[in-house]
Amino acid sequence: MGKPGTSERPTLTSDAGFLLARAGGKAIRSLNRALEPYRLRSRHYTVLMAVSERGGLSQRELGELLGIDPSAVVALIDDLSAAGFVRRDPHPEDRRTRLVMLTDAGRDAFTQATELAARMEDDLLAPLTPEERGTLVDLLRRITR
Amino acid sequence: MGKPGTSERPTLTSDAGFLLARAGGKAIRSLNRALEPYRLRSRHYTVLMAVSERGGLSQRELGELLGIDPSAVVALIDDLSAAGFVRRDPHPEDRRTRLVMLTDAGRDAFTQATELAARMEDDLLAPLTPEERGTLVDLLRRITR
DNA sequence: TATTGTTATACTCTATAACTATA
DNA sequence: TATAGTTATAGAGTATAACAATA
Numbered sequence: 001m002g003k004p005g006t007s008e009r010p011t012l013t014s015d016a017g018f019l020l021a022r023a024g025g026k027a028i029r030s031l032n033r034a035l036e037p038y039r040l041r042s043r044h045y046t047v048l049m050a051v052s053e054r055g056g057l058s059q060r061e062l063g064e065l066l067g068i069d070p071s072a073v074v075a076l077i078d079d080l081s082a083a084g085f086v087r088r089d090p091h092p093e094d095r096r097t098r099l100v101m102l103t104d105a106g107r108d109a110f111t112q113a114t115e116l117a118a119r120m121e122d123d124l125l126a127p128l129t130p131e132e133r134g135t136l137v138d139l140l141r142r143i144t145r
Numbered sequence: 146m147g148k149p150g151t152s153e154r155p156t157l158t159s160d161a162g163f164l165l166a167r168a169g170g171k172a173i174r175s176l177n178r179a180l181e182p183y184r185l186r187s188r189h190y191t192v193l194m195a196v197s198e199r200g201g202l203s204q205r206e207l208g209e210l211l212g213i214d215p216s217a218v219v220a221l222i223d224d225l226s227a228a229g230f231v232r233r234d235p236h237p238e239d240r241r242t243r244l245v246m247l248t249d250a251g252r253d254a255f256t257q258a259t260e261l262a263a264r265m266e267d268d269l270l271a272p273l274t275p276e277e278r279g280t281l282v283d284l285l286r287r288i289t290r
Numbered sequence: 291t292a293t294t295g296t297t298a299t300a301c302t303c304t305a306t307a308a309c310t311a312t313a
Numbered sequence: 314t315a316t317a318g319t320t321a322t323a324g325a326g327t328a329t330a331a332c333a334a335t336a
Contacts, residue, residue, distance in 0.1 A: 010194055010263070020169045022169070026288075143171075
């Protein structure tokens with residue numbers, strides 16, 4: 001039986017950590033493949049998603065929101081900026097801070113990338129019913145906060 | 146409303162791919178931290194788990210089962226072999242193949258590592274009820290096959 | 291003193307190609 | 314010819330420390 005929480009012997013099909021890592025890796029790889037035409041990778045896509053959702057974030061806020069190291073944020077914004085998808089605007093009150101803004105081209109690219117991402121997510125979640133997909137998202141959201 | 150499968154606009158709290166990648170990364174990082182005393186990383190742990198579950202696998206089978214590239218399997222088995230946790234036994238009928246066997250020391254290490262892993266998994270899944278944990282494992286298993 | 295962004299760096303992970311020894 | 318394991322290597326991801334400008 002065992003006390004609650006101390007499982008007897010983990011197996012490949014019962015270990016939540018392994019299954020999470022495996023599913024996460026699969027999601028990243030398929031998204032990377034889907035975004036190849038745009039010369040973007042999944043990290044870039046999540047940045048566009050964040051900036052699209054809440055424009056005018058500082059790089060620090062962006063990194064915190066996405067769980068990305070500040071030094072990695074620099075490189076990502078460099079890429080997106082070179083592609084013309086985001087701008088670094090000065091913060092009106094703090095000259096250290098730079099606010100990341102989505103450009104019109106960035107909004108277009110994100111809209112198109114969203115189509116591809118949705119199709120790949122549909123593929124990934126194909127074995128699940130719509131209700132189960134909602135359940136999965138809810139459970140994942142609750143363990144990643 | 147929109148057709149099923151084509152979601153309107155993905156957000157950071159609704160995108161299954163992002164949430165999966167985030168949760169997977171979190172699981173890997175906490176397991177790595179938990180295994181530090183054993184000088185093992187999460188990949189080593191999953192190999193031990195696989196070999197413990199189904200002893201005598203070839204390296205190719207191991208890689209396939211775990212979704213690890215054959216060249217990476219070599220390095221992992223090198224590490225575990227140097228630590229005395231697994232052996233490479235000759236295949237009785239095919240001299241190309243090497244069967245990976247768990248040693249007694251490997252079984253002990255895995256048993257102890259399992260304790261740490263269970264505690265970290267318990268931490269990770271703390272926000273979920275036991276029933277929800279089961280649901281999560283079931284959903285993940287079905288999308289990673 | 292502390293914080294934002296940046297650079298440099300290192301280590302892990304992932305993936306590919308080429309080689310060897312066997313089949 | 315094809316396969317199992319191996320080596321070498323390169324690219325991406327992750328993390329740390331140190332620095333300049335600013336607060």
